Amino acid sequence: MKNRVIVTGGAGYIGSHTAVELAQSGYTPVLLDNFSNSTPAALDGLREILGFEPEFEQVDCADKSALFAAMEHIASRGTVEGIIHFAAFKAVGESTQEPLKYYANNVASTVHLLEAAAHFNLTEFVFSSSCTVYGQPEHIPVDEEAPIRRAESPYGYTKQACERILADFCASGYPMKAALLRYFNPIGAHPSSKIGELPLGHPNNLIPYLTQAAAGLRDPLTVFGNDYPTPDGTCIRDYIHVMDLARAHVAALQWLKNQPPTCEPFNLGTGQGNSVLEVIQAFERATGVAVPHAIGARRPGDVTAIFADATKAQNVLGWTSEKTLEEALLDAWNWQQALNN
Ligand code: UD1
Numbered sequence: 252m253k254n255r256v257i258v259t260g261g262a263g264y265i266g267s268h269t270a271v272e273l274a275q276s277g278y279t280p281v282l283l284d285n286f287s288n289s290t291p292a293a294l295d296g297l298r299e300i301l302g303f304e305p306e307f308e309q310v311d312c313a314d315k316s317a318l319f320a321a322m323e324h325i326a327s328r329g330t331v332e333g334i335i336h337f338a339a340f341k342a343v344g345e346s347t348q349e350p351l352k353y354y355a356n357n358v359a360s361t362v363h364l365l366e367a368a369a370h371f372n373l374t375e376f377v378f379s380s381s382c383t384v385y386g387q388p389e390h391i392p393v394d395e396e397a398p399i400r401r402a403e404s405p406y407g408y409t410k411q412a413c414e415r416i417l418a419d420f421c422a423s424g425y426p427m428k429a430a431l432l433r434y435f436n437p438i439g440a441h442p443s444s445k446i447g448e449l450p451l452g453h454p455n456n457l458i459p460y461l462t463q464a465a466a467g468l469r470d471p472l473t474v475f476g477n478d479y480p481t482p483d484g485t486c487i488r489d490y491i492h493v494m495d496l497a498r499a500h501v502a503a504l505q506w507l508k509n510q511p512p513t514c515e516p517f518n519l520g521t522g523q524g525n526s527v528l529e530v531i532q533a534f535e536r537a538t539g540v541a542v543p544h545a546i547g548a549r550r551p552g553d554v555t556a557i558f559a560d561a562t563k564a565q566n567v568l569g570w571t572s573e574k575t576l577e578e579a580l581l582d583a584w585n586w587q588q589a590l591n592n
Contacts, residue, residue, distance in 0.1 A: 260283070499519050
């Protein structure tokens with residue numbers, strides 16, 4: 252197997268889609284997951300898309316000895332090129348209720364993976380970060396020069412902390428090459444509908460809730476506030492198709508290969524902001540299905556508006572998003588229907 256790349260959180264939403272892009276670009280994904288927020292069914296879908304059984308280790312990256320044992324096993328089967336680290340908890344609200352769970356998992360996993368990287372002489376590391384590191388930026392679109400603001404939530408702080416840990420490690424003399432990929436709002440699913448976002452329980456994020464409400468599986472969608480200082484009063488985000496996002500990880504790996512030791516942040520978004528009401532309208536246009544919804548109170552901690560200046564990813568990585576909001580919403584809906592069946 253050539254060009255093996257470790258993908259932590261490989262059974263998760265973005266990890267599984269990235270595994271597909273890796274395989275299509277000549278890499279061999281080696282998946283790690285503990286199924287804490289995913290299910291083995293994702294691996295079935297992946298196998299169908301890839302046409303082979305991906306290498307998989309069931310392991311919790313926060314458990315250092317288990318992680319090292321898994322790495323040992325992986326290394327015994329051949330060389331590894333690098334690590335893409337997705338595995339983390341990501342529910343903003345839950346992180347305010349259970350901050351230690353977030354620090355223990357998200358921060359410890361990153362530290363252990365860097366220790367493992369050093370132990371196994373791996374020098375390429377792609378980190379799954381978030382636009383949440385900017386808080387509510389002073390200027391939008393926001394670029395990578397914008398200041399890192401005090402995090403609104405423990406979740407957000409784990410992303411800031413892990414970025415800092417990576418930067419410190421890169422500056423420590425170990426020849427690490429790291430890309431910090433700051434995602435805006437990933438949505439949609441693989442066009443085959445064999446993998447997609449699988450929120451266990453009540454969905455916190457807009458699109459999984461919206462598709463479940465449209466399918467009649469949930470109460471009407473609550474639009475969290477329509478009194479924000481935006482054109483229609485609802486919050487604005489940059490919704491990016493998960494397959495576009497997945498492609499950016501391949502571009503980052505290819506770029507890192509020819510770099511000296513470095514630690515570089517990249518925004519990954521479309522550069523376009525859409526309000527919650529615009530997303531509902533786009534979904535209805537794309538699918539012909541009505542979204543039952545009602546206006547509700549603001550959600551604590553929500554920023555009013557954020558979207559990406561992704562010029563750096565374009566100039567440096569040669570990457571831009573390609574799919575439209577409607578395509579992403581149609582793929583999300585097709586995935587929801589596949590789940591129903
Ligand atoms: C946030 C973070 C993102 C992080 C993600 C993890 C920011 C700007 N974004 O995404 O970096 O990775 O959490 O989960 O901090 N909405 C509704 N009704 C719903 C659900 C959502 O109106 O039932 C609205 C929200 O108010 C928001 C938009 O939809 O305006 C998107 O919400 P969501 O999908 O939860 O993502 P963010 O909060 O933007």
